[in-house]
Amino acid sequence: xxxxxxxxxxxxxxxxxxxxxxxxxxxxxxxxxxxxxxxxxxxxxxxxxxxxxxxxxxxxxxxxxxxxxxxxxxxxxxxxxxxxxxxxxxxxxxxxxxxxxxxxxxxxxxxxxxxxxxxxxxxxxxxxxxxxxxxxxxxxxxxxxxxxxxxxxxxxxxxxxxxxxxxxxxxxxxxxxxxxxxxxxxxxxxxxxxxxxxxxxxxxxxxxxxxxxxxxxxxxxxxxxxxxxxxxxxxxxxxxxxxxxxxxxxxxxxxxxxxxxxxxxxxxxxxxxxxxxxxxxxxxxxxxxxxxxxxxxxxxxxxxxxxxxxxxxxxxxxxxxxxxxxxxxxxxxxxxxxxxxxxxxxxxxxxxxx
Amino acid sequence: xxxxxxxxxxxxxxxxxxxxxxxxxxxxxxxxxxxxxxxxxxxxxxxxxxxxxxxxxxxxxxxxxxxxxxxxx
Numbered sequence: 001x002x003x004x005x006x007x008x009x010x011x012x013x014x015x016x017x018x019x020x021x022x023x024x025x026x027x028x029x030x031x032x033x034x035x036x037x038x039x040x041x042x043x044x045x046x047x048x049x050x051x052x053x054x055x056x057x058x059x060x061x062x063x064x065x066x067x068x069x070x071x072x073x074x075x076x077x078x079x080x081x082x083x084x085x086x087x088x089x090x091x092x093x094x095x096x097x098x099x100x101x102x103x104x105x106x107x108x109x110x111x112x113x114x115x116x117x118x119x120x121x122x123x124x125x126x127x128x129x130x131x132x133x134x135x136x137x138x139x140x141x142x143x144x145x146x147x148x149x150x151x152x153x154x155x156x157x158x159x160x161x162x163x164x165x166x167x168x169x170x171x172x173x174x175x176x177x178x179x180x181x182x183x184x185x186x187x188x189x190x191x192x193x194x195x196x197x198x199x200x201x202x203x204x205x206x207x208x209x210x211x212x213x214x215x216x217x218x219x220x221x222x223x224x225x226x227x228x229x230x231x232x233x234x235x236x237x238x239x240x241x242x243x244x245x246x247x248x249x250x251x252x253x254x255x256x257x258x259x260x261x262x263x264x265x266x267x268x269x270x271x272x273x274x275x276x277x278x279x280x281x282x283x284x285x286x287x288x289x290x291x292x293x294x295x296x297x298x299x300x301x302x303x304x305x306x307x308x309x310x311x312x313x314x315x316x317x318x319x320x321x322x323x324x325x326x327x328x329x330x331x332x333x334x335x336x337x338x339x340x341x342x343x344x345x346x347x348x349x350x351x352x353x354x
Numbered sequence: 355x356x357x358x359x360x361x362x363x364x365x366x367x368x369x370x371x372x373x374x375x376x377x378x379x380x381x382x383x384x385x386x387x388x389x390x391x392x393x394x395x396x397x398x399x400x401x402x403x404x405x406x407x408x409x410x411x412x413x414x415x416x417x418x419x420x421x422x423x424x425x426x427x
Binding site: 327 | 372373374375376377380381384385386387388389390393397398399401404405407408411412
């Protein structure tokens, strides 16, 4: 089977934010507005689901749909929408991305009832109550750990999302230990992108040297502990990580091999983000609308969006991204470029490559 | 020394203002779509067109995309 045949069989990802409402006010949040304005009711949500299902069917693809918010558990339409999506053959899996503070036994029972649930992703921004709660709010660490245990006791896979900032970078070694001891499936360390509320704390952005230090540390831990067979999976299929392949041979190899680090920004390749009012973004961290599903079809957006074609043509990238040897395997984070410069084609400002 | 710091702060403030302005214009504008006449039949029908172009550039190897691991949050 060729690579493209495999790609055709692979899932197309939708990150669907069904509400802006949230019970937390995390300092780095990409939202600024937490009102319910513009939110869709169940009928409209189903109409969008129909468009997704019809498009996947036309493409002969199957979709993974991650339901999120705001805090998705605050929206009463979440469960009926997930049942609706689950009933479609074109939907291969469902995820719930939550802040983890509203999960109790009855929520776990509901989630467990979905046959296509793949994982629940929960955010944790520190390895200790003090560091996490300074970012996410008092008492959240304790609630999140409780939720993780509830989910794990019901055999539901849990992913932890950690947003890397200056104030929590020193927690990483302990965070990996914590994630391992709590039996987390995957730990994702995502760079903080200063948009929304996060625009007010841009001093939390790490310098290229600091990012390098963290990424190389994590890669060393992965290498060391893979041999001991005890490590959880740490997601490194993202921009900049490709430079952490210590074995220079692996740079020439197919990076889809399991142990190599690095991944290209997926904008325009295999995923889209939908906001509560049906606005479509190329990525949640790149707040530039590329359409709205109340008036534009998914087909129209995917095939004719100017932004998607601009970013797909790597010759358009600027600065050191343009001439980089890793352009086809990294291409930098377009959201980070946009947040820091106002230009989504600019070089990734956190790249440490000379 | 103080003058240099003040100048640097003023420059930084200009950069921030420009960035904010750029972003506001882009984020509040209407989405742009290309005309069908600007795109080939493959571009208009093959959902993997961009992925295939990238595969060609990457010497026939399909790059891993970040969405294949986990979603942003």
